[in-house]
Amino acid sequence: xxxxxxVRVPSEPAAPPRKNRWETVVVTAAPTVAFLAAxxxxxxxxxxxxxxxxxxxxxxxxxxxxxxxxxxxxxxxLVAACxxxxxxxxxxxxxxxxxxxxxxxxIAVCVTTVLIGRPLTGLLLNRVAGGPAEWRSVxxxxxxHTVSTLTCAAVNVVNGALQVVYYRGNQxxxxxxxxxxxxxxxxxxxxxxxxxxxxxxxD
Numbered sequence: 001x002x003x004x005x006x007v008r009v010p011s012e013p014a015a016p017p018r019k020n021r022w023e024t025v026v027v028t029a030a031p032t033v034a035f036l037a038a039x040x041x042x043x044x045x046x047x048x049x050x051x052x053x054x055x056x057x058x059x060x061x062x063x064x065x066x067x068x069x070x071x072x073x074x075x076x077x078l079v080a081a082c083x084x085x086x087x088x089x090x091x092x093x094x095x096x097x098x099x100x101x102x103x104x105x106x107i108a109v110c111v112t113t114v115l116i117g118r119p120l121t122g123l124l125l126n127r128v129a130g131g132p133a134e135w136r137s138v139x140x141x142x143x144x145h146t147v148s149t150l151t152c153a154a155v156n157v158v159n160g161a162l163q164v165v166y167y168r169g170n171q172x173x174x175x176x177x178x179x180x181x182x183x184x185x186x187x188x189x190x191x192x193x194x195x196x197x198x199x200x201x202x203d
Contacts, residue, residue: 025183031079032095033054036176039092048083049091055079092168096175100167103160110153119145120152121193125162129197140200148193155185 004159034054039047055076056148062072078098086094113120117136122145126135166174 023065024067025187028075028183029180030058031174032179035092035095036173039172044086044090044092044198047055048087049090049093051079051083051095055145076141091170092172093170095176096163096167096172098177100163102158102174103156103163106156107153107160110149110156112156114146114149114153121145121148121189125193126197129194130201131197132201138200141197144193144200148189148196152186153188155189157184 031051031054035047035051038050059072059141061078062075063069082095084100085097086092088094089097110120113123119142122131122135122142126141126145131141132138135145159178162178163175166178
């Protein structure tokens with residue numbers, strides 16, 4: 001008789017595949033790239049139509065890849081709202097008005113969550129990283145999430161400032177580049193935060 005039964009240790013939740021994270025960045029950026037390319041070649045109307053078609057294609061791809069429906073719908077609605085603003089203003093830069101305002105909302109959320117002791121990345125990523133439910137009472141984990149949340153705030157300060165400057169300067173190509181660049185930056189912040197939480201749990 002086996003007197004030493006195997007003890008099963010719960011496995012760590014798997015990290016989101018790195019390939020999927022970068023795939024999400026590419027799919028998210030696709031409508032913006034399509035808009036800029038079509039607008040540069042054929043004007044605003046063509047840019048809006050191309051962005052809409054690309055956004056629906058991205059929506060379908062997300063559903064096909066079984067990504068969260070909420071994420072897919074939000075992506076589609078954001079592109080639709082950007083297109084409406086551009087159509088109403090009659091300017092290509094109008095496509096980036098909403099993205100230019102979002103960083104300021106994110107800054108406010110990041111700072112507020114740190115001040116109340118519930119850093120945003122902890123609320124969003126702790127479960128994904130396999131952190132304990134009481135992570136706020138673990139100094140090292142709380143410090144990790146505080147630093148990563150403040151890093152997000154700092155990135156958004158720079159992002160918001162650049163978008164305001166280039167929106168006022170009516171430079172949609174630069175606005176698009178800034179908007180697209182934020183995706184990889186935040187993907188890196190997410191990946192580093194998850195890695196730090198998992199390392200802290202092992203130590």
